[in-house]
Amino acid sequence: MSTLDSRAVAHRSPAPVPTPHPARGRPASLALAALLVTCAVGYVTLGPPGVVAGARSAVVDAVQALLGPWVGTVHRAPVENVANALLFLPVGAVAGLVLAHRGRSLPLLTGVALSVAVELGQLLLPGRVPDPVDVATNSAGAALGVSLVVLARARRRPRPARAVRLRAALLAVPVLAALAACQPGAAAGVPDHARQSAVDGPAGTRDAADGWVPDGESLSPFADLPAISMLDPALRQAVQDAARAAELDGVALRVTSGWRSAGLQQALFDAAVAEHGSEEAASRYVLRPEDSAHVAGRAVDIGPTDAMSWMTQHGSDHGLCMTYGNELWHYELTVAPGETCPAPAPDASAG
Ligand SMILES: [Zn+2]
Numbered sequence: 160m161s162t163l164d165s166r167a168v169a170h171r172s173p174a175p176v177p178t179p180h181p182a183r184g185r186p187a188s189l190a191l192a193a194l195l196v197t198c199a200v201g202y203v204t205l206g207p208p209g210v211v212a213g214a215r216s217a218v219v220d221a222v223q224a225l226l227g228p229w230v231g232t233v234h235r236a237p238v239e240n241v242a243n244a245l246l247f248l249p250v251g252a253v254a255g256l257v258l259a260h261r262g263r264s265l266p267l268l269t270g271v272a273l274s275v276a277v278e279l280g281q282l283l284l285p286g287r288v289p290d291p292v293d294v295a296t297n298s299a300g301a302a303l304g305v306s307l308v309v310l311a312r313a314r315r316r317p318r319p320a321r322a323v324r325l326r327a328a329l330l331a332v333p334v335l336a337a338l339a340a341c342q343p344g345a346a347a348g349v350p351d352h353a354r355q356s357a358v359d360g361p362a363g364t365r366d367a368a369d370g371w372v373p374d375g376e377s378l379s380p381f382a383d384l385p386a387i388s389m390l391d392p393a394l395r396q397a398v399q400d401a402a403r404a405a406e407l408d409g410v411a412l413r414v415t416s417g418w419r420s421a422g423l424q425q426a427l428f429d430a431a432v433a434e435h436g437s438e439e440a441a442s443r444y445v446l447r448p449e450d451s452a453h454v455a456g457r458a459v460d461i462g463p464t465d466a467m468s469w470m471t472q473h474g475s476d477h478g479l480c481m482t483y484g485n486e487l488w489h490y491e492l493t494v495a496p497g498e499t500c501p502a503p504a505p506d507a508s509a510g
Contacts, residue, residue: 244300251304270301369420377413389418416460421448443506460488
């Protein structure tokens with residue numbers, strides 16, 4: 160066989176030829192996977208909150224469905240932690256594959272570094288609240304991803320063909336998960352407590368300076384943002400005291416809406432009129448700026464679900480009462496600490 164012949168054969172059937180360096184053929188697909196995963200994580204963590212909230216809620220709801228038998232439906236915090244870890248599992252897996260020749264430390268460091276970068280990025284974005292716990296859960300997810308790759312590679316050595324399939328499957332899972340997390344259709348899964356603020360105000364009112372808190376997002380009661388800082392000082396203090404007490408009970412108390420500008424409230428009211436058909440129907444859910452306790456800085460909306468549930472039991476210890484029976488999240492400073500709350504009005508239009 161001449162040199163020319165053998166080259167032709169090699170060109171015609173390159174696939175079955177066993178190569179001693181399988182890494183040589185995959186940098187392009189790995190680079191694409193790394194790019195996709197980085198984009199997806201960046202989009203979910205730093206993207207426009209109003210657009211991303213639905214996808215995030217859908218992922219959290221899916222994890223909730225999986226973990227429901229163990230954590231129940233009221234404990235949202237562990238579920239969100241697991242969702243955070245799952246988000247970074249593809250990061251660890253892809254980093255483990257791309258940096259295969261560098262051992263485990265560098266892929267792991269890459270996951271941690273990306274997580275820290277995300278939290279630092281959130282510092283610069285209105286409505287985003289960085290949380291050190293996220294770095295821990297994200298890093299745990301990345302570590303799990305790296306471990307899976309290491310595990311797969313250890314199993315690969317004696318049986319190369321099977322390992323290639325395993326590696327392909329490992330690569331497909333994170334990429335599919337990342338793509339699924341970005342599906343706009345996932346927005347259908349917005350939980351009830353997030354829907355209260357799921358109204359798109361016109362441009363200019365969807366701003367942290369107006370007290371806007373994006374859909375599905377929430378603020379720490381200690382945040383230095385107008386939604387919190389513009390609250391009546393007595394109310395703000397009561398909510399912060401309640402948050403400290405809730406934390407001792409293992410409940411993270413968040414504020415999904417606090418002070419709102421009159422402009423934002425008007426936009427919310429207009430949107431409610433459009434949704435419910437009339438001003439009368441709308442006022443059962445959203446009040447005009449001149450009537451709104453939020454505009455006066457005398458109301459907060461609490462979330463998530465376990466925090467609402469905690470508040471129904473302990474809110475009055477801090478003088479905080481639910482004022483409308485159809486808004487389980489809406490609290491005002493109504494009584495002296497320890498007094499019994501009056502029965503809530505059926506809805507906002509009654510008050
Ligand atoms: Zn409210």
